[in-house]
Amino acid sequence: MTRDPATRLRNAGAEIASRVGRSPSFDEVIEGAPQAPKRAPLVTAGLAFAALAIGAILFAGLTGSFRGEGPRNRTAPKPLRATVIKGATVLPSGSGYAGNVPVTITNDSTTVSYEVTMMSCAAINADGRVLFWFRTRVLAFVRPGATQRVVPNVPFSSDQPVRPSGFRCHVFAAHPRDPHPPIRSPQPPNPDNPIAPGFLPTDTGFWDTSHGLVAGRIDCQTCADKTSGAIAITSDGGRSWHVVLTTANPAHVTVARGTSSAWVWAGGERLRSADFGATWQRLHIGGVIPESFINASDGWGFFPVPGSGGYGSGAAVIARTTDGGRTWTGAGSPCPSRWFPGPGQPSISFVTAADGLVDCHWEVGAGMFSNDAVYVTRDGGTSWTLLAMHIVPSGPHLGQPPAGADMSMSPGGSIALSGGRAGTYRTSDGGAVWTYLPRISSPDVFDVEGFSWASPTTVFATRIGGLPPAILRSTDAGLTWHVVLLLPGD
Amino acid sequence: MQTCRHPCASLCRNEGASLDEASIQRFLTGDYARVVAAVTLACGSQASAEDAVQEALRRAWERGQRGEALDSPTAWIAVVAMNLAKSGLRRKLAERRALDRLAPRAGSDLSEDTMEVMAAVRKLPRREREAIVLHYWLDMPIEDIGKQLGVTSGAVKNSLFRARRSLEKALTEEVGT
Numbered sequence: 001m002t003r004d005p006a007t008r009l010r011n012a013g014a015e016i017a018s019r020v021g022r023s024p025s026f027d028e029v030i031e032g033a034p035q036a037p038k039r040a041p042l043v044t045a046g047l048a049f050a051a052l053a054i055g056a057i058l059f060a061g062l063t064g065s066f067r068g069e070g071p072r073n074r075t076a077p078k079p080l081r082a083t084v085i086k087g088a089t090v091l092p093s094g095s096g097y098a099g100n101v102p103v104t105i106t107n108d109s110t111t112v113s114y115e116v117t118m119m120s121c122a123a124i125n126a127d128g129r130v131l132f133w134f135r136t137r138v139l140a141f142v143r144p145g146a147t148q149r150v151v152p153n154v155p156f157s158s159d160q161p162v163r164p165s166g167f168r169c170h171v172f173a174a175h176p177r178d179p180h181p182p183i184r185s186p187q188p189p190n191p192d193n194p195i196a197p198g199f200l201p202t203d204t205g206f207w208d209t210s211h212g213l214v215a216g217r218i219d220c221q222t223c224a225d226k227t228s229g230a231i232a233i234t235s236d237g238g239r240s241w242h243v244v245l246t247t248a249n250p251a252h253v254t255v256a257r258g259t260s261s262a263w264v265w266a267g268g269e270r271l272r273s274a275d276f277g278a279t280w281q282r283l284h285i286g287g288v289i290p291e292s293f294i295n296a297s298d299g300w301g302f303f304p305v306p307g308s309g310g311y312g313s314g315a316a317v318i319a320r321t322t323d324g325g326r327t328w329t330g331a332g333s334p335c336p337s338r339w340f341p342g343p344g345q346p347s348i349s350f351v352t353a354a355d356g357l358v359d360c361h362w363e364v365g366a367g368m369f370s371n372d373a374v375y376v377t378r379d380g381g382t383s384w385t386l387l388a389m390h391i392v393p394s395g396p397h398l399g400q401p402p403a404g405a406d407m408s409m410s411p412g413g414s415i416a417l418s419g420g421r422a423g424t425y426r427t428s429d430g431g432a433v434w435t436y437l438p439r440i441s442s443p444d445v446f447d448v449e450g451f452s453w454a455s456p457t458t459v460f461a462t463r464i465g466g467l468p469p470a471i472l473r474s475t476d477a478g479l480t481w482h483v484v485l486l487l488p489g490d
Numbered sequence: 491m492q493t494c495r496h497p498c499a500s501l502c503r504n505e506g507a508s509l510d511e512a513s514i515q516r517f518l519t520g521d522y523a524r525v526v527a528a529v530t531l532a533c534g535s536q537a538s539a540e541d542a543v544q545e546a547l548r549r550a551w552e553r554g555q556r557g558e559a560l561d562s563p564t565a566w567i568a569v570v571a572m573n574l575a576k577s578g579l580r581r582k583l584a585e586r587r588a589l590d591r592l593a594p595r596a597g598s599d600l601s602e603d604t605m606e607v608m609a610a611v612r613k614l615p616r617r618e619r620e621a622i623v624l625h626y627w628l629d630m631p632i633e634d635i636g637k638q639l640g641v642t643s644g645a646v647k648n649s650l651f652r653a654r655r656s657l658e659k660a661l662t663e664e665v666g667t
Contacts (some may be wrong), residue, residue, distance in 0.1 A: 005607075005610075005622075005654055005657035005658050005661055006622075006626040007658075008603065008607050008628060008661060009531070009607055009611070009622065009623070009626045009657070010627060011603065011604070011607075012531060012600075012603065012607035012608060012621075013524070013527045013528065013531055013627040014527075015526035015601060015604045016526075016527035016530045016531065016600065016604065017523040017524050017526070018523075019529065019536065019600070020522070020526045020536070020540070023518040023522045023523070024518065024544060025518070026511055026515050026518065027549055029514070029518070029544045029547050029551075035546040062649040110500055134511065135511065149505060157510060157512070158512075159512070190583065263583055268553070286559070433498065464652060
């Protein structure tokens, strides 16, 4: 017998591998269906369950009216109907085809909202024969009423060489959700948190002076709901809100003023809405973080590239989209390579396809202090000119790390606001000279960010630190501020 | 497969590794048994290893759904499953052990040689155990092991050297007695 430990280890591994029985199916591992049963009677039961499940899916697909439910509870039908919109994207990919299938989901219930988490579709050929089935996770919130529809793009890929000529889809998994009725916030503020327990607003996005979104994180130690991000919508200038989307991670939002489009970044999720935040579609764009859009198509973001030295050692690539965030291409970057890879950083703000500012932050010393610099472009980001170094020249917050720093230009482009842990600053000459705003940057209020310009004079922001969290509004282009809504926290 | 849309090409090279249903099915029919064997070698129980690998696979799928790509899915799943088998899934694994005691699994009678190797591997420190299984059983390059375990290649080489020496000693003693 060999004494070589490596050989004996390999022999042992081979013997164990040969004893591993039947591999579990995809459904058993991913869908939370029964785990691979290890004993004979259970194997029979498991196969019977799988056969029943497959039978149910096939039946549903052929009839086209499967009333969606997850694998654990198919007995309770839900009033959700899926219809495939003509015009699915089907492109050659490898040895087969890939693309997106746009689907509308109708909710027949007038009282219950649903969160759709999985769609199942059949790709069919010209004769109507099923070529293959695919199932994909989606995230879609369907509000009550037959007119409430969502249109997720259901992605698929197949190695089959036959090009699908159509699709039939149904909702595979959906869960009833609290419809989050609008909650009015009286003045003085309601002691109950009006958006969600522990909601901390970090970002706003306004299409006009009445309609907007607020995004943030839920930090609720005592709640059963472990969700940690939320997006709420307002139609009365921020006085009342209701939650339209909850996310697994703290959420950040960008809107295109004057359109109905919005983009959300929440951890690994990237979502887009084209209907004032009522419904959301997932964007499969990897790590790109959307930052600024001038219309429903043209936008800028950045792509954090982690460094080998941990936090603060990474770089970022400015990214550009011309199709509403579906695809991105890299663009030049004026910033030093040691950017903070973190929420809202670096801050990019464009007012036309040519004119934009970027506020870079980087670390100085042993990670305790930071510098920043503002660069301007007049050619859409091809070339950048340094406008201002150290816009935090003095004040009580000099040297603070700019965690969560945020910068945003007014629609005219001459006024901009920049905020974060280092205080709030304003420029009225396009970014060369920045003035400290003591009224919202007092030592009690050390973090105002999430700026969103609803008009050339009206701008919204969120107060994160110091005094209780709040949504703020200025009607004089950022000189003076008022609390629109106080959020008492958890 | 999804096409790569990252503006930074260097991060795109493994876009194909973001786990979709087809690639998970490929893993289940291909590498599954090898990875279960690897985790079994490192943690000692095949049933626990299967649970841990399936949980790791579920987590890999969720990452894929979030648009994240994995550098080396098989290695990632193996390392995560090893961690899970050690630190997580405790309750589930306790249940599994209780079931095993009630109804011992048929076919778990491994050869004496394999049992000896497993016992010797289990005596190694955790890092050495992981390194030697990943390198000699899953044939992972030293550099990849370092990346997955978050240590330098030098540290992996050191672990491998020590593990090999300890195993040699333990297995020689076993044979000698």
